[in-house]
């Protein structure tokens with residue numbers, strides 16, 4: 157490990173070469189308390205931890221993860237570790253790491269390379285996890301998978317068993333790679349599990365995005381024109397919650413069916429060209445670049461607030477905002493004020509990065525419980541297939557719906573909720589093609 161460049165020499169870090177590099181290891185106690193909180197609210201994942209820390213199915217396997225370093229992610233990391241894996245980790249967004257959680261993980265022996273605001277060293281951190289020669293990769297946004305595919309082809313083809321991807325944007329990037337014939341190992345699309353996209357994307361993004369906007373501004377949502385760009389699962393969650401807080405919600409879309417669903421949910425549908433003139437708060441959730449750009453900034457009202465909750469910071473064209481602004485100042489953490497030539501002010505939150513993780517704490521533990529149970533099981537499937545000796549097809553793999561049933565049933569049971577069972581007669585009726593009027 158002596159060839160690893162030292163960060164401690166370049167700035168203000170806590171570092172043990174080949175072991176970890178975090179902002180401040182003395183934050184470990186603070187981080188441990190946050191992780192305790194998450195553990196108390198993630199019963200499905202904790203159940204998996206209890207079960208598999210006895211059998212240790214990941215013994216002998218190294219996992220590199222690239223996913224937001226939050227208290228919830230810490231519960232996933234510790235579960236993988238207790239199930240036998242050697243785990244290395246980096247954050248998947250420059251602004252989403254909790255330094256306290258990173259410190260707690262480092263102090264607990266996890267090889268972690270992550271700190272808040274690591275834009276310049278983002279790929280440096282990822283590469284330190286690849287130094288550990290992972291058998292498995294676990295991504296949120298595909299930056300680890302992409303780095304392995306572009307710079308470590310031999311590792312990808314000779315050593316890596318498989319991987320998983322957490323998020324909508326990452327899965328679409330992954331499918332593009334598969335379509336181009338450029339995918340080098342099998343990857344589970346965790347986002348495609350119903351107990352992920354139908355809960356995390358909707359209720360998680362809905363709540364944490366509103367949380368981030370409020371923490372960055374303290375703005376009152378009631379009575380405001382709240383524009384959500386994109387009415388997919390994430391955008392629909394944000395619009396639903398903004399409406400619940402009393403905003404007049406406006407949807408912009410490029411997909412007719414999604415726009416229609418938004419309309420029937422009670423939102424007004426407009427083009428961004430029209431919405432730009434009336435919106436008070438704008439939030440992008442599209443996975444597409446340049447959704448809000450120069451011509452939109454030029455007609456926005458004085459005081460408009462603009463933010464993004466999609467994975468990448470490309471949805472708001474910030475270079476164009478900088479180009480037309482005459483000055484800029486920081487109002488508070490995650491809130492920059494841009495003044496236009498005509499005196500109007502536009503407020504950009506969290507540098508256009510995902511507001512829910514940059515300004516708040518991401519989705520609540522209760523919903524990440526299900527997403528991360530799916531992550532754990534994706535990796536369990538990969539090692540089970542690998543141990544069986546049968547080749548695993550190199551493709552993007554959709555999780556088995558039986559896994560969703562397990563996650564949902566366990567979640568309900570942990571909350572002491574019971575549901576009905578079909579009677580034998582009902583099952584016969586359901587399967588009878590002749591049972592008409």
Ligand code: ADE
Pocket residue numbers: 223224225226227228229360364513517518519520521524
């Ligand atoms: N993505 C959204 N919320 C998250 C959280 N709390 N932890 C990890 N990844 C997330």
